[in-house]
Amino acid sequence: MEPLIAMLVIPLALGLASYASPRPRATQALTLGGGLAVLALSALLVAQGTSPRSSMGGLLYLDSLSVVLLAAVAIVYATSSVFAIGYLRSEERAGDFPRYVRSFYSLLNFFAFTLLLVPATDNLGLLWAALELTTIVSALMVGLEGTDSALEAAWKYILIASAGLALALLAVVLLYASGTPSLGSSYQPRWTALLGNADRLQPRTVSLAFLLALIGFGTKAGLVPMHTWLPDAHSEGPTPVSALLSGALLADAMYAVLRFNAIAVRALGPDFSRTLLLVFGFASLLLSALFVLRQHNFKRLLAYSSIEHMGVLAVGTAFGSPLASYGVALHVLTHAATKSMAFYGAGSILRKLKTREIGKVKGLLHIAPATGLLFLAAALALSGLPPFGVFRSEFLILAGGSSRAGGWFVPAALLIALVNLAFLGVFRYTNGMVLGAPPASVRRGEPSRWMMGVALAGDQRP
Amino acid sequence: MPVLVAAGGLAIALVILMQFGLLRSRATSGQTWLYSFESLFVAAFSTIVGLATGNGELYVLAGVTLVAKVALVPWLVFRLTSGLEERVKDEVPLSLGVPSSLISALLLTGIAFAAAVRLPLAGPLLPSSGFAMGLAVVLIGFLFTITRLNTISQLLGILTVENGIFLGTVAIAPGLPLLVGLLILFDVLMAVLVFGVLVRFLAMRHSTVTTSHLKELAG
Numbered sequence: 001m002e003p004l005i006a007m008l009v010i011p012l013a014l015g016l017a018s019y020a021s022p023r024p025r026a027t028q029a030l031t032l033g034g035g036l037a038v039l040a041l042s043a044l045l046v047a048q049g050t051s052p053r054s055s056m057g058g059l060l061y062l063d064s065l066s067v068v069l070l071a072a073v074a075i076v077y078a079t080s081s082v083f084a085i086g087y088l089r090s091e092e093r094a095g096d097f098p099r100y101v102r103s104f105y106s107l108l109n110f111f112a113f114t115l116l117l118v119p120a121t122d123n124l125g126l127l128w129a130a131l132e133l134t135t136i137v138s139a140l141m142v143g144l145e146g147t148d149s150a151l152e153a154a155w156k157y158i159l160i161a162s163a164g165l166a167l168a169l170l171a172v173v174l175l176y177a178s179g180t181p182s183l184g185s186s187y188q189p190r191w192t193a194l195l196g197n198a199d200r201l202q203p204r205t206v207s208l209a210f211l212l213a214l215i216g217f218g219t220k221a222g223l224v225p226m227h228t229w230l231p232d233a234h235s236e237g238p239t240p241v242s243a244l245l246s247g248a249l250l251a252d253a254m255y256a257v258l259r260f261n262a263i264a265v266r267a268l269g270p271d272f273s274r275t276l277l278l279v280f281g282f283a284s285l286l287l288s289a290l291f292v293l294r295q296h297n298f299k300r301l302l303a304y305s306s307i308e309h310m311g312v313l314a315v316g317t318a319f320g321s322p323l324a325s326y327g328v329a330l331h332v333l334t335h336a337a338t339k340s341m342a343f344y345g346a347g348s349i350l351r352k353l354k355t356r357e358i359g360k361v362k363g364l365l366h367i368a369p370a371t372g373l374l375f376l377a378a379a380l381a382l383s384g385l386p387p388f389g390v391f392r393s394e395f396l397i398l399a400g401g402s403s404r405a406g407g408w409f410v411p412a413a414l415l416i417a418l419v420n421l422a423f424l425g426v427f428r429y430t431n432g433m434v435l436g437a438p439p440a441s442v443r444r445g446e447p448s449r450w451m452m453g454v455a456l457a458g459d460q461r462p
Numbered sequence: 463m464p465v466l467v468a469a470g471g472l473a474i475a476l477v478i479l480m481q482f483g484l485l486r487s488r489a490t491s492g493q494t495w496l497y498s499f500e501s502l503f504v505a506a507f508s509t510i511v512g513l514a515t516g517n518g519e520l521y522v523l524a525g526v527t528l529v530a531k532v533a534l535v536p537w538l539v540f541r542l543t544s545g546l547e548e549r550v551k552d553e554v555p556l557s558l559g560v561p562s563s564l565i566s567a568l569l570l571t572g573i574a575f576a577a578a579v580r581l582p583l584a585g586p587l588l589p590s591s592g593f594a595m596g597l598a599v600v601l602i603g604f605l606f607t608i609t610r611l612n613t614i615s616q617l618l619g620i621l622t623v624e625n626g627i628f629l630g631t632v633a634i635a636p637g638l639p640l641l642v643g644l645l646i647l648f649d650v651l652m653a654v655l656v657f658g659v660l661v662r663f664l665a666m667r668h669s670t671v672t673t674s675h676l677k678e679l680a681g
Contacts, residue, residue, distance in 0.1 A: 125642030132649040136656045143660055151664050152676045158660065159616060162653060163604065166623045169646065170600065173627065177634040180584060186517070186637030205581050232679040 001055045003041045003048070004062060007070065007116055010034045010041075011077070015109035024092075024101040028085050031105055035081030038116070042067075042074035054122050058190040061122030068329045069119035069255050072336035076247040077112040080240040083344050084108065086447070087239055090351055104144060104238070111137045111244060118252040124172050124189045127256060128165070131220060134249055135161040142237040142245075153229075153236035160229040164219025171213035171260065178205035178267075191259050198266035210264040210273055213257065214280065220253035222307045223314060224284040231291075234303035235356065239347025242299060246306045246343060247336035254313050254332070261317055274318045278411060281314030285418040292425035297356045298349070301429060302342050305382055308422045309335045309390075315415055316397035319408055324400025327393050334389035338381045345375030349433075352447040358429050363438030368446045372434045379430035383423035394419065466514045470587045473507040474595045477629055478571070481599045481622060484606055485563040489552045490614045494539045497618050497625075500599075501531035504625050507592070508632045515586045519640040520632065523647075527628070530647055535621065535654050542658050543614055546671060551614075555672055558609040567602045574598035585634045592633025599626030613664060613671045617657045624650055 014034045018027045050064035088104070091097055114137055117130040135158060143154030176189045182200035183193065194201065219226035234242045257277075264273040288307035295301040309331070316328040348371045353361055364372030381388035398415060401408040480500035487493045505527040512520030543551055558566070578594035585592065600623050607619030624646075631638055665671050 123642070125639070125645060129642075129645035129649050133652065136649070136652050140656055140659065143663065146663065148667060148675075149678050151660065151667065152678055155613065155660055155664065155673075155676060156679070158653070158657065159607070159620065162620050163607065163623065166600065166620070166627060169624075169627050170597075170630070173631045173635050173638065174581075176638055177583060177585075180635065180637065184637075185586075186639070188639055189642065202582050205583070208577075208581065236679070 001053065001060060001062070003044045004060060004070075004120055007038050007041045007045075007074070008113060008120065010038055011109045011113040011116065015106050015113060018105035018109055019102060021102070022098065024098050027101055027105045028088075031081045031109060032085065034109065035078035035112075038112070039074045039078035042071045046071060052192070054192070058122035058188060058192070059126060060120055061192070062120065065255070065258065065329065066119040068332055069251060070116060072251050072332050073112070073115045073119070073248040075333070076244050076336050076340045077115070079340055079344070080108070080243050083243070083347065084240040087347055087351065090447070100144075104141075107137055107141045107144070108240065108244075111141060111241075115244065115248045115252055119255050122190045122192055124175065124191055124194075124259075127191075127259070128169055128172050131168070131217070131252065131256060132162075132165050134252065135165065135220070138233075138237075138241065138245060138249065141241045142233045144238060144241075145236070147236075149232075150236040153232035157229040157233040160226070161220055164216045164226055166216070167212045167219075168216025168256070171209045171211075171216055174205050174209035174212065175201075175260070175263070178202040178209060191263070194263050195266060198263050201263075201267045203268055206264060206267045207272055210260050210268075211276065213260040214273075214276055217253045217256040217260070218280060218314075221250050221257065221310050222253075222284070223280045223310055224287045224307065227284065227287075227307050230307060231300045231303040234306065235297055235299035239299075239343055239350065242302075242347070243340035243343040246302070247340040250306055250310055251332045251336060254310060257314075258317060258328075265320070270320055274320060277314045277318035281311045281318060282411075282414060282418070284308065284311030284314065285415065285422075289418050289421040289425065292422050295425070295429065296358055298358050298361065298429065298433065299343075299346050299356050301358065301426065302339065302346060302382075305342075305422065305426060306335075306339060308419070309339070309382075312394060312397065312415070312419065315411065316400070318411075319397065319401035321400045321403065323403065324397050327396030327398075327400055330396060331390070331393035334393045338378060338388065338390055342375065342378035342382055345371060345378050348447050349375065353442065358433060361433040362436045364434045366438040367442050367444055370446050376430055376434045379426050383426050384419055385423075463514070466510055466587060470507060470510045470514070471591070473503050473510060474588065474592055474629070474633075476503040477507070477625070478595050478598060481602045481626075482564065482567060484618070484622065485567055485602070486560055488554055488556075488560075490543055490554060490612065490618075491540070491551060493554075493615055493618050494536050494543075497539075497621060498532050498536040500622060500625055501527060501535075504629050504632075505532065507629060511585075511587045511632050511636050515636060517636055519643075520636055522640060523632075523643045526644065526647055530651055531621075531625070534651070538654055538658060539614065539618070542661055543671075546665060554610050554612040554615050555674070556609055557611060558605075563605065563609060566605055567598075570601040570605060571595075571598040574601055583634045586636060587633070589634050593630045596626045596628075596630025596633060599623070599629060602626075611673045613657075613661045613673060616673070617654070617661065620657075621650070621654070 052063035054061040114133040139158035178201040222230040291304045402412040505524040508524040574597035603623035
């Protein structure tokens, strides 16, 4: 438990310190140290083993699934704390730089704190509150640039996510109410307790609770058709925030869906939640693949790719076999590492060429070879090509789906088809950006070594 | 006990009345007052259920609701609107007219009732009608949010959704631990502050709070 408490205290303390600190350099160094420390602590938790344990009456809780999520968040937090140094370099001469750094870093650290809190609790009320806090903090970060489109994206995001989370809160209340006949009129809404007594919960209330949880938390996870805030927020926010939103926040929201799914499966049998997950999962896969194919903005391209990967997670969860569940857990990790790396590449391009238009980026291999190679590798990895980790996790999900007796052949085949469709889109555009002849006016050279080093550090092998 | 049932029913009815009134009201000041009164009646319902069950935590929640949602949040919203021009505040643009809004709200209330009576809900005081009305407030709150083209009104719409959930919670799960209730209220306050920051920035850039210019991002 102690590593977990330290993991929560470090970003919280750094958030306060960043707000108080008058010196940008010190803030950046502290956050860098904090991010790396949290990453080391998450590795320690992985090494400690996976037996479920809780403290403080279930307010803090750890099992293997939450350790996976903590590791995913820690990877993105640590890498973004490195990347941010390079990303903010070009702003250093601006007059309001110290003020910008103050808000940026305090929000970044608070955001990391709320992201780490979500998978670290057994109390569904606290889990909901932590997810709502992630919205509140990250909406400010999305609007941080202060441009018209950034503010519009932030407004859209906080409004839609709050509406979704309101439904999720209703789901928590209904799940609680479904347990009052058997667990007593007043009890702690602990996930382990509800799971243990799932067969004594009122089935009809549980089914409504699961539906609301899937729609509510699914809004945060970017499942279609509740995804409309996601491409805007991901493309308008500062790039380190995009990486955290995509790699860590979406996974946290899916984590909440997974917890509700476990209870629903035990209380209602697997069919009810499986059907719903397949519907939302395939809707997300199909729509994101189509939008990837006709995208002009490379940050939005990555955002739609995130929707696609959340669809993969939903479908994998629906398969439900042990192998598929293992694949889902691994996919959370590989997607976090890969997508954040892709966003770092995108942010690096954005800083170098000052554009988000795919058509205006050409010949990256000549302009900035490291950035170009990195972006290409990230795009290939995201598309699920071997030898990258996403290939392995998607393969496991597919194997888990098709190995079932009676077979999930049609969904599995559909999954392959849609993933490949998205791959086509991502690959087509990145090819054009990385290869080809560069425009003559652009000077060669990498934008910043801080931005490069981190991206390569994201472990890509399974 | 019959007195408490009657009082609880009255409180619920007043909550839904305020929610319908919100659809009638065209000025942000009127909407803010209606939100404040709605929160007051939600707090009253919480107190009445507290009396019926002897659960002291419900008094605490009612008290915090009084301070936070009846007084503090409306005060913050009034402060937020104080610098804005009259035209924007007095005539919120709608994408659905008042009569159509009211008819849609009646339909939504019917749907909420139809859904709630199908659930085997238990509670000490008016569980089914309390939850049904809470659900109706949630749905009407969503309707209000999507048809009122003004950032202040949209904020208030989301806040009434939270009021509806609170009403439903007190009706069917009054034993939900105090800590959870307080966490939710804390989140509401934080959300109001952040919504407020964004409203201020949007108003600074466009000197208006209508959402008509928020349509740059698509696809």
